[in-house]
Amino acid sequence: MVIVGSVAYDGVETPHGKVDRMLGGACTYIALSASFFTQPKIVAVVGDDFAQKDIDLLASRGIDLAGLERVPGKTFFWAGVYSEDMNDRETLATELNVFANFNPKLPDSYKSAPYLLLGNIQPALQSAVKAQMDGSLKLVGGDTMNYWIGSFRDELLKTIAEWDFLLINDSEARMLSGENNLRKAAAKIIGMGPSILVIKRGEHGAILWHGDKHFMVPGYLLEDVFDPTGAGDCFAGGFMGYLAGAGIDLKKSDVNANELRRAVIYGSVMGSFCCERFGVDRFRTLTRREIDARFEEFKEFTSF
Amino acid sequence: MVIVGSVAYDGVETPHGKVDRMLGGACTYIALSASFFTQPKIVAVVGDDFAQKDIDLLASRGIDLAGLERVPGKTFFWAGVYSEDMNDRETLATELNVFANFNPKLPDSYKSAPYLLLGNIQPALQSAVKAQMDGSLKLVGGDTMNYWIGSFRDELLKTIAEWDFLLINDSEARMLSGENNLRKAAAKIIGMGPSILVIKRGEHGAILWHGDKHFMVPGYLLEDVFDPTGAGDCFAGGFMGYLAGAGIDLKKSDVNANELRRAVIYGSVMGSFCCERFGVDRFRTLTRREIDARFEEFKEFTSF
Numbered sequence: 296m297v298i299v300g301s302v303a304y305d306g307v308e309t310p311h312g313k314v315d316r317m318l319g320g321a322c323t324y325i326a327l328s329a330s331f332f333t334q335p336k337i338v339a340v341v342g343d344d345f346a347q348k349d350i351d352l353l354a355s356r357g358i359d360l361a362g363l364e365r366v367p368g369k370t371f372f373w374a375g376v377y378s379e380d381m382n383d384r385e386t387l388a389t390e391l392n393v394f395a396n397f398n399p400k401l402p403d404s405y406k407s408a409p410y411l412l413l414g415n416i417q418p419a420l421q422s423a424v425k426a427q428m429d430g431s432l433k434l435v436g437g438d439t440m441n442y443w444i445g446s447f448r449d450e451l452l453k454t455i456a457e458w459d460f461l462l463i464n465d466s467e468a469r470m471l472s473g474e475n476n477l478r479k480a481a482a483k484i485i486g487m488g489p490s491i492l493v494i495k496r497g498e499h500g501a502i503l504w505h506g507d508k509h510f511m512v513p514g515y516l517l518e519d520v521f522d523p524t525g526a527g528d529c530f531a532g533g534f535m536g537y538l539a540g541a542g543i544d545l546k547k548s549d550v551n552a553n554e555l556r557r558a559v560i561y562g563s564v565m566g567s568f569c570c571e572r573f574g575v576d577r578f579r580t581l582t583r584r585e586i587d588a589r590f591e592e593f594k595e596f597t598s599f
Numbered sequence: 600m601v602i603v604g605s606v607a608y609d610g611v612e613t614p615h616g617k618v619d620r621m622l623g624g625a626c627t628y629i630a631l632s633a634s635f636f637t638q639p640k641i642v643a644v645v646g647d648d649f650a651q652k653d654i655d656l657l658a659s660r661g662i663d664l665a666g667l668e669r670v671p672g673k674t675f676f677w678a679g680v681y682s683e684d685m686n687d688r689e690t691l692a693t694e695l696n697v698f699a700n701f702n703p704k705l706p707d708s709y710k711s712a713p714y715l716l717l718g719n720i721q722p723a724l725q726s727a728v729k730a731q732m733d734g735s736l737k738l739v740g741g742d743t744m745n746y747w748i749g750s751f752r753d754e755l756l757k758t759i760a761e762w763d764f765l766l767i768n769d770s771e772a773r774m775l776s777g778e779n780n781l782r783k784a785a786a787k788i789i790g791m792g793p794s795i796l797v798i799k800r801g802e803h804g805a806i807l808w809h810g811d812k813h814f815m816v817p818g819y820l821l822e823d824v825f826d827p828t829g830a831g832d833c834f835a836g837g838f839m840g841y842l843a844g845a846g847i848d849l850k851k852s853d854v855n856a857n858e859l860r861r862a863v864i865y866g867s868v869m870g871s872f873c874c875e876r877f878g879v880d881r882f883r884t885l886t887r888r889e890i891d892a893r894f895e896e897f898k899e900f901t902s903f
Contacts, residue, residue, distance in 0.1 A: 379779070380779055475683070475684055476821075476822065476823065476824075477820055478820050478821070478822050479822065496803075499800075499803040499804075499817075500803075500817060502817075502820070508899075508900070509820065509900055510900055510901070510903065511817035511820070511900050511901060512817070512901070512903075513803075513804060513806075513815035513816070513817050516781055516782050516806070516813065516815070517780075517782070518780065518782050518783065519780065520780075553903060556902075556903035557903055559903075560903055594903070595812075596812070596813055596814055596815050597814070597815060597816070597901055598860075598902075599814065599816075599857060599860035599861055599863075599864055599898070
């Protein structure tokens with residue numbers, strides 16, 4: 296499974312505390328999350344300030360770093376502060392640094408991977424990465440954000456037309472479709488290409504559309520949300536990681552729709568763990584046993 | 600099943616249209632919703648302007664109107680306008696009229712009913728109604744609102760201490776408990792007396808707490824939300840109506856926890872139907888067959 300996106304340093308303040316600088320970035324969260332299901336290969340760029348201990352963490356999770364380019368300059372830095380209820384956040388700093396000239400190049404060893412997850416970068420770059428794959432893809436999809444939807448719409452539409460799945464949040468789904476109602480929004484987005492759509496709703500869970508059916512899962516009720524940064528990316532990593540680990544091939548007609556539902560649950564599980572500590576800290580100790588236990592909890596609190 | 604609360608006229612404006620005056624009130628919505636499961640008996644007051652056609656609608660659903668008092672003056676009138684996304688509403692008018700002196704008196708024929716649902720009125724009145732019951736109650740509970748939580752806190756705490764269940768929305772749960780986190784809020788509220796707590800989350804569904812377990816259900820995805828007025832009351836009517844219809848006795852130790860979960864689903868089903876038309880209009884044509892079909896839909900879109 297190949298993952299492209301940002302590897303960054305983040306400064307985060309929540310009602311539970313403040314960290315000035317810690318490992319972050321969409322690609323980081325996706326890869327750490329997916330690493331509990333499969334062996335991710337990342338494509339990203341960092342500066343010469345990127346710490347060995349952060350490399351070590353990624354390597355310790357079995358993540359292939361052949362595509363992690365290191366160039367002179369500083370690593371992408373983002374800082375933000377969350378509201379009291381953590382449903383809103385204000386960006387305090389976005390310093391693209393070496394990420395401004397990110398031009399992802401896939402190592403040869405990545406090109407025959409069957410799974411590709413395109414994190415939130417410029418749509419043309421997402422397409423360029425897909426074009427470098429050698430045609431063995433069983434499943435490709437990704438994420439985007441309001442900036443690309445608003446200012447790069449044509450480029451984005453061309454890009455997602457080639458995807459099997461799109462993972463976005465509810466406000467992005469409304470913006471992309473021009474529909475306030477999520478049922479109508481989903482129908483329009485499916486019409487844009489991806490046969491699978493996952494709409495993430497933060498603490499309110501997620502909705503999967505596939506074929507003429509949808510599947511809804513509530514968000515896990517945490518006792519304490521320390522830091523929601525990266526939760527959506529961890530969802531993506533758990534979703535795609537599970538499908539990759541299970542060897543799902545969308546081109547085969549017998550894909551069990553229930554596998555997609557299970558993938559959404561694993562995505563929800565990973566997003567919930569992410570919020571339990573600051574930054575990526577929860578993934579330093581998390582085990583597959585804990586993940587599967589929480590999967591069973593989802594079953595328990597949603598069954599009737 | 601006895602229901603106490605307001606029977607009113609409402610003026611409602613949503614992005615889908617405007618109705619200057621139509622049948623409304625919490626007791627009305629609860630009773631209409633519950634009437635698909637059991638025979639509700641209502642306790643309420645209306646003025647001499649209350650229309651025969653509205654009496655006829657309630658009677659046509661088999662609702663016992665022996666406790667519907669008619670006094671000189673005007674019926675309670677409320678008017679409000681919803682925001683574009685219908686998640687907020689502004690109250691334009693609250694004319695209590697005859698409801699200002701509402702002093703609920705139960706007809707003798709009501710006093711041995713096994714189920715009592717106390718709609719959102721002053722907590723002391725809720726207690727006074729409960730005191731009129733002859734002691735055959737199998738299940739009693741109700742609703743409240745921010746006004747009573749804020750300005751009648753002691754009276755409210757004394758009232759709900761005697762209830763089996765409390766049905767409130769998420770912001771009320773946070774206000775009542777002083778906890779922002781819903782898990783912590785629920786634990787505090789359960790400590791106040793009710794062994795069953797249902798937190799309604801509007802379009803995001805509901806959470807049931809009972810014993811050391813919780814159950815979460817997402818909100819039904821409607822293609823069009825015409826008018827959300829009364830949806831929470833219809834949830835309450837479906838929840839309690841189902842339990843009454845099934846003859847659930849909380850005092851027996853063998854209450855099947857799954858029956859409470861099914862009651863939450865029926866509540867969700869009834870709340871969703873309520874939003875499909877203005878005011879109570881959907882209940883003029885709704886059938887039990889449609890209700891059960893939507894119950895099955897909930898199963899389909901939440902199972903994995």
